[in-house]
Amino acid sequence: MADLIPVVVPPQFTREGNTNHLHEHKPILVGRPYSYGTAGFREHADQLPFILYRIGYLASLRARTTGKAIGVMITASHNPEQDNGVKIIDPDGEMLAEEWETYATELVNASDEEFPTAVRALETQLNDPPLGSTGSIVVCGRDTRASGQLLTQAARAGATLFRTQFEDRGLVTTPQLHYIVYVLNHASFGPAGEEGYYRHHALTFKELFDKLSKSLTNYTPKLHLDCANGIGAQKMRKLERKLPNGALNIHFRNETGVLNHECGADIVKISHKAPAGFEDVPVNERCAVFDGDADRLVYFYKKEDGQIELLDGDKIALLIAKFYKEHLSSLGLEDECTFACVQTAYANGNSTRYLEEELGITPICVPTGVKHLHHEAAKYDCAIYFEANGHGTVTYSDRFYELLERSDSEAAFRLRVMSRLINKIVGDAMADLLAVELILRHYDWSVQEWAAMYEDAPNKQIKITVFDRAAFITTKDEQKLIQPGSLQVLIDEAVKRRGEKARAFVRPSGTENIVRVYAEAASQADADLLAAEIARATDDYKDCDSDS
Ligand SMILES: CC(=O)N[C@H]1[C@@H](OP(=O)(O)O)O[C@H](CO)[C@@H](O)[C@@H]1O
Numbered sequence: 001m002a003d004l005i006p007v008v009v010p011p012q013f014t015r016e017g018n019t020n021h022l023h024e025h026k027p028i029l030v031g032r033p034y035s036y037g038t039a040g041f042r043e044h045a046d047q048l049p050f051i052l053y054r055i056g057y058l059a060s061l062r063a064r065t066t067g068k069a070i071g072v073m074i075t076a077s078h079n080p081e082q083d084n085g086v087k088i089i090d091p092d093g094e095m096l097a098e099e100w101e102t103y104a105t106e107l108v109n110a111s112d113e114e115f116p117t118a119v120r121a122l123e124t125q126l127n128d129p130p131l132g133s134t135g136s137i138v139v140c141g142r143d144t145r146a147s148g149q150l151l152t153q154a155a156r157a158g159a160t161l162f163r164t165q166f167e168d169r170g171l172v173t174t175p176q177l178h179y180i181v182y183v184l185n186h187a188s189f190g191p192a193g194e195e196g197y198y199r200h201h202a203l204t205f206k207e208l209f210d211k212l213s214k215s216l217t218n219y220t221p222k223l224h225l226d227c228a229n230g231i232g233a234q235k236m237r238k239l240e241r242k243l244p245n246g247a248l249n250i251h252f253r254n255e256t257g258v259l260n261h262e263c264g265a266d267i268v269k270i271s272h273k274a275p276a277g278f279e280d281v282p283v284n285e286r287c288a289v290f291d292g293d294a295d296r297l298v299y300f301y302k303k304e305d306g307q308i309e310l311l312d313g314d315k316i317a318l319l320i321a322k323f324y325k326e327h328l329s330s331l332g333l334e335d336e337c338t339f340a341c342v343q344t345a346y347a348n349g350n351s352t353r354y355l356e357e358e359l360g361i362t363p364i365c366v367p368t369g370v371k372h373l374h375h376e377a378a379k380y381d382c383a384i385y386f387e388a389n390g391h392g393t394v395t396y397s398d399r400f401y402e403l404l405e406r407s408d409s410e411a412a413f414r415l416r417v418m419s420r421l422i423n424k425i426v427g428d429a430m431a432d433l434l435a436v437e438l439i440l441r442h443y444d445w446s447v448q449e450w451a452a453m454y455e456d457a458p459n460k461q462i463k464i465t466v467f468d469r470a471a472f473i474t475t476k477d478e479q480k481l482i483q484p485g486s487l488q489v490l491i492d493e494a495v496k497r498r499g500e501k502a503r504a505f506v507r508p509s510g511t512e513n514i515v516r517v518y519a520e521a522a523s524q525a526d527a528d529l530l531a532a533e534i535a536r537a538t539d540d541y542k543d544c545d546s547d548s
């Protein structure tokens, strides 16, 4: 049927006529390759209108082939305001299936002339999926970037090319759109829509909150929250209004300024500095930080010496892991229930050691990027996965839930409610924050007591812009370069010179044309020096290209 409808692209969404949200004409030449990376397409917003049209179409094709709701999220997360991006969310709320990433890359790289033929070829390859089945719908959401509205129009135009239903959900956090897509496809899971999201999280929070002791000595409900001047500000305020009185006392900061400017989880994690706007926050008070689309969360507090103590994704993972592990042990489910903690190469060495030595959990290391973590986690009855940068969650199987339902103990109740509270579909800063706060309350811990679980190995990260990141190839665990081999030799030598506690690696980013240098050592000064030394060596390779 689709072949009866001509593929006519509105001129402003072609490469030739590509026009940005300020009505400026920004033609896009053929030749520069685009690729669907770990976070979809991420570019300067000027380049995205033609991409959004094509991705809108691809999402509609995915909706037609699955007969389900598919999400299109328009965001560039922690990147600057002038950037934007798009990723497709699959029916289970997960990242797009891998073969579809290839279709996305091919469609976007086609010239204007090739595009209609590419569309026809894809339709044929996928056996001409029916038009207009009831379940197939594209739902679109966006963060607060100024370019988001025009990009939504482009996605709508593409999605409705063959008359697939399209729904604009407006401003949402990335995890909220994942939740909305999941619930549309799994009606029994919980209440639908954004309001449903708040209801589900607030009610679940209250269930556990009501059972926890209110006579606390160390935990305090006061919390300063850096919203990265992003979508998390308005959404967390809405959620907070629905929480029980006195449960949390959030002091909102960085709500309406320039998105991600000198604030947000990425900057705090990489720079180890408090965000702008926190100058008047007293030392030792608990502070939490979202990123621009509220799918990452880290904590910190200011110390007397002017530094901050950072509690990153690893510390959040270990707090949650401790809670789960202790509950599973007390229920005698340790053998029956498979349980894991999944990390990446960026996990702090001391967090990995603590997992193994103190909690008795064997850590699993997978390549960077949520889809790798999520896929690994899904192999267990229950798994906690977190990237050091603060993106993560807990996944669990139906069997896990059934095992817990067999017991009417308090411990089983707590684990069941905690598991429903955390967004099992994707890392979610708002849901993770609620989970962390309840666990701290459960242990009656101050942020200092949480930080004291283990001391981070001093570490340093540096980004280096390169000509072609594909020239850098690593082993599967991403901790060694296979290519350029001579650079790996230099890294090995540098690490050896810094002593036993040193660890370092260079890895190409999957989202930007950069490589990242990561180093750990016995002292901060050593970690800084090691990273700088490796960065200098890497710099000599920055013009390499993947064909040479
Ligand atoms: C070291 C680091 O933080 N890498 C981030 C970053 O990936 P890169 O492939 O390193 O650019 O963006 C990804 C998507 O947001 C995120 O999943 C990942 O953890």
Ligand SMILES: [Mg+2]
Pocket (backbone or CB within 6 Å): 077, 078, 291, 292, 293, 294, 295, 296
């Ligand atoms: Mg993000």
